[in-house]
Amino acid sequence: MTERKKTTIVLFSGDYDKVMAAYIIANGAAAYDHEVTIFHTFWGLNALRKDEDIIADKSFIEKMFGKMMPRGANKLGLSKMHMAGIGPKMIKDVIKKHNALPLPQLIEMAQEQDIKLVACTMTMDLLGLKQEELLDNVELAGVAAYLGDAENGNVNLFI
Amino acid sequence: MTERKKTTIVLFSGDYDKVMAAYIIANGAAAYDHEVTIFHTFWGLNALRKDEDIIADKSFIEKMFGKMMPRGANKLGLSKMHMAGIGPKMIKDVIKKHNALPLPQLIEMAQEQDIKLVACTMTMDLLGLKQEELLDNVELAGVAAYLGDAENGNVNLFI
Amino acid sequence: MTERKKTTIVLFSGDYDKVMAAYIIANGAAAYDHEVTIFHTFWGLNALRKDEDIIADKSFIEKMFGKMMPRGANKLGLSKMHMAGIGPKMIKDVIKKHNALPLPQLIEMAQEQDIKLVACTMTMDLLGLKQEELLDNVELAGVAAYLGDAENGNVNLFI
Numbered sequence: 001m002t003e004r005k006k007t008t009i010v011l012f013s014g015d016y017d018k019v020m021a022a023y024i025i026a027n028g029a030a031a032y033d034h035e036v037t038i039f040h041t042f043w044g045l046n047a048l049r050k051d052e053d054i055i056a057d058k059s060f061i062e063k064m065f066g067k068m069m070p071r072g073a074n075k076l077g078l079s080k081m082h083m084a085g086i087g088p089k090m091i092k093d094v095i096k097k098h099n100a101l102p103l104p105q106l107i108e109m110a111q112e113q114d115i116k117l118v119a120c121t122m123t124m125d126l127l128g129l130k131q132e133e134l135l136d137n138v139e140l141a142g143v144a145a146y147l148g149d150a151e152n153g154n155v156n157l158f159i
Numbered sequence: 160m161t162e163r164k165k166t167t168i169v170l171f172s173g174d175y176d177k178v179m180a181a182y183i184i185a186n187g188a189a190a191y192d193h194e195v196t197i198f199h200t201f202w203g204l205n206a207l208r209k210d211e212d213i214i215a216d217k218s219f220i221e222k223m224f225g226k227m228m229p230r231g232a233n234k235l236g237l238s239k240m241h242m243a244g245i246g247p248k249m250i251k252d253v254i255k256k257h258n259a260l261p262l263p264q265l266i267e268m269a270q271e272q273d274i275k276l277v278a279c280t281m282t283m284d285l286l287g288l289k290q291e292e293l294l295d296n297v298e299l300a301g302v303a304a305y306l307g308d309a310e311n312g313n314v315n316l317f318i
Numbered sequence: 319m320t321e322r323k324k325t326t327i328v329l330f331s332g333d334y335d336k337v338m339a340a341y342i343i344a345n346g347a348a349a350y351d352h353e354v355t356i357f358h359t360f361w362g363l364n365a366l367r368k369d370e371d372i373i374a375d376k377s378f379i380e381k382m383f384g385k386m387m388p389r390g391a392n393k394l395g396l397s398k399m400h401m402a403g404i405g406p407k408m409i410k411d412v413i414k415k416h417n418a419l420p421l422p423q424l425i426e427m428a429q430e431q432d433i434k435l436v437a438c439t440m441t442m443d444l445l446g447l448k449q450e451e452l453l454d455n456v457e458l459a460g461v462a463a464y465l466g467d468a469e470n471g472n473v474n475l476f477i
Contacts, residue, residue, distance in 0.1 A: 005310050010475070012339055014398065017201055021171055021317075024281070028302040034310070042335055043398050061412060068399060080173065080202050081227060094220060094285050122342070126412045143346040150473045151323050151352070155309045157169070157317040158339075158475040164469050176360055180330055180476075183440070187461040193469070239332065239361050240386060253379060253444050314468045316328070316476040 007034045007155040010146065014043030014070065015079035016088055016103060022159045023106035029155065030113040038110070039146045040138075041120035044159075045129055047073045047107065048119055054133045062128025069127070073103040111137060118145065166193045166314040169305065173202030173229065174238035175247055175262060181318045182265035188314065189272040197269070198305045199297075200279035203318075204288055206232045206266065207278055213292045221287025228286070232262040270296060277304065325352045325473040328464065332361030332388065333397035334406055334421060340477045341424035347473065348431040356428070357464045358456075359438035362477075363447055365391045365425065366437055372451045380446025387445070391421040429455060436463065 007029035011022050022038060030036045040048055051072035058066065070076050081087040095102050101109065110117065117138045124130075124140070131140060150156045166188040170181045181197060189195045199207055210231035217225065229235050240246040254261050260268065269276065276297045283289075283299070290299060309315045325347035329340045340356060348354045358366055369390035376384065388394050399405040413420050419427065428435065435456045442448075442458070449458060468474045 007306075007310075010339075010343070012336065012477075018171065021169075021200060024302055025169070025306070028306055032303070032306055032310075034306075041339060061408060061415075065408070065412075090220060090224070091285070094224075094287070097220075098284050100281065100285065122418065125416050126409070126418065128412070143342055144350070147325075147343070147346055147350055147352075147473070151325075151350075153473070155306070155312070155315050156473050156475065157315065158477050159171075159317050166465075166469075177330065180328075180359060183461055184328070184465070187465055191462070191465055191469075193465075249379060249383070250444070253383075253446070256379075257443050259440065259444065314465070314471070314474050316474065318330075318476050 005032075005034045006036075006149065006153040008037045008039065008146070008150045008153045010158045011038050011040045011044035011047065012042050013079070013159055014046040014076055016076040016091065017078050017080070018159055019044065019047045019073065019076060020103050020106065023103065023110055025157070026115050027106060027109050027113060030110070030115050034154070037116040037118060037149045039118045039120060039141075041123045043069070045119055045123060045127065046070050046076060047103070048117065048134045048138055049129070050133060050135060051075065054130070056130040056132060058128050058130075065127050066129070073107055076103070107135070164191075164193045165308065165312040167196045167198065167305070167309045167312045169317045170197050170199045170203035170206065171201050172238070172318055173205040173235055175235040175250065176237050176239070177318055178203065178206045178232065178235060179262050179265065182262065182269055184316070185274050186265060186268050186272060189269070189274050193313070196275040196277060196308045198277045198279060198300075200282045202228070204278055204282060204286065204293075205229050205235060206262070207276065207293045207297055208288070209292060209294060210234065213289070215289040215291060217287050217289070224286050225288070232266055235262070266294070323350075323352045324467065324471040326355045326357065326464070326468045326471045328476045329356050329358045329362035329365070330360050331397070331477055332364040332394055334394040334409065335396050335398070336477055337362065337365045337391065337394060338421050338424065341421065341428055343475070344433050345424060345427050345431060348428070348433050352472070355434040355436060355467045357436045357438060357459075359441045361387070363437055363441060363445065363452075364388050364394060365421070366435065366452045366456055367447070368451060368453060369393065372448070374448040374450060376446050376448070383445050384447070391425055394421070425453070
């Protein structure tokens with residue numbers, strides 16, 4: 001009996017294009033029967049935010065971070081050619097035109113394929129994000145859990 | 160008989176400095192007899208563009224992307240200290256002064272060392288890039304081919 | 319007897335948040351008894367600079383790079399929401415509030431845990447950085463040494 005291969009991704013970036021690349025690799029790996037974990041840290045947490053305004057008990061600085069950071073996958077900017085929001089619109093248009101999946105659907109597909117979506121507890125604390133602001137079925141864990149997955153991983157990436 | 164070690168790089172970035180780092184690691188790994196693949200996706204595809212203007216059959220939005228994105232390795236910007244193009248010039252000056260290889264020669268060396276240069280079909284579609292716009296001897300492939308290489312890789316990086 | 323696991327990180331970025339992520343993963347891996355190497359290249363070298371002004375014998379262009387690049391971990395900017403320096407101050411405030419470790423202490427901890435801190439000789443040359451400008455106990459090495467560590471690594475990341 002062979003063991004399942006493992007792919008782990010640290011998703012640090014909150015750019016639409018980079019998050020898209022991460023989820024395309026992750027969904028591909030899951031389709032090839034890899035056990036896949038995406039560990040969302042720093043700006044990568046924004047991809048997991050619900051798009052509604054969640055009332056949470058926050059300090060002033062936490063509220064500021066919450067307001068300034070994009071709320072969910074559909075609101076993320078581009079790493080290049082953002083051009084005040086025209087770039088993301090162009091990318092979304094070509095995605096639609098080519099019948100490719102936009103980011104929110106890539107994340108849904110990841111959940112359907114049982115990809116483990118993890119939110120880094122330490123950076124949630126730092127940025128003042130609360131669990132109720134995140135999508136359902138996201139696990140909270142720290143760097144130790146990430147390393148436990150990654151040290152046996154076949155494909156480990158930092159995106 | 161020992162198997163050859165494998166290095167695979169996903170080259171997502173189209174910044175001169177990051178592409179340079181990717182090709183230096185790749186050429187080093189090939190010199191140590193690794194089997195090396197660079198999988199160019201998103202802005203990393205720009206490193207593979209020929210620098211002449213190729214007439215290709217494109218939609219309006221594809222033409223716009225084509226115009227806005229840098230045409231080839233020598234036209235890429237820096238990830239830091241770009242300073243309206245002064246940064247890249249400074250970097251190229253110090254490269255010449257230190258007898259190091261500028262990016263176009265690093266890519267040539269990679270081809271001479273039989274490093275497999277792959278262009279991601281899905282992002283070529285999205286950005287409207289055609290095969291005739293890319294350097295010769297570049298393979299086209301999708302995320303499945305990348306994963307096939309990476310799951311047996313010793314060194315897997317996302318740059 | 320089992321061999322120690324290995325983690326190697328290429329630290330290309332000089333952004334406060336990315337360098338912090340690199341050192342948190344590295345310190346975590348060392349705590350789990352991994353043999354850890356951080357190979358600092360390009361802007362990642364700035365994290366290793368001493369914060370005083372070191373007189374070194376430099377060309378004009380090397381002096382310019384030296385002036386423009388941040389001098390040490392505490393001076394680095396953010397990859398997102400830098401906002402003319404307000405972002406880094408906010409991050410440092412929340413780090414203090416949550417009793418987390420700021421970057422200079424994360425680097426100290428790495429040195430206490432015997433994490434191997436390496437500075438890339440080729441990019442030191444290109445950017446005109448001299449060994450006396452860097453923290454003590456930093457090794458100088460090239461891409462060959464990195465590959466020697468990475469090809470047996472369990473967790474290899476490019477940050």
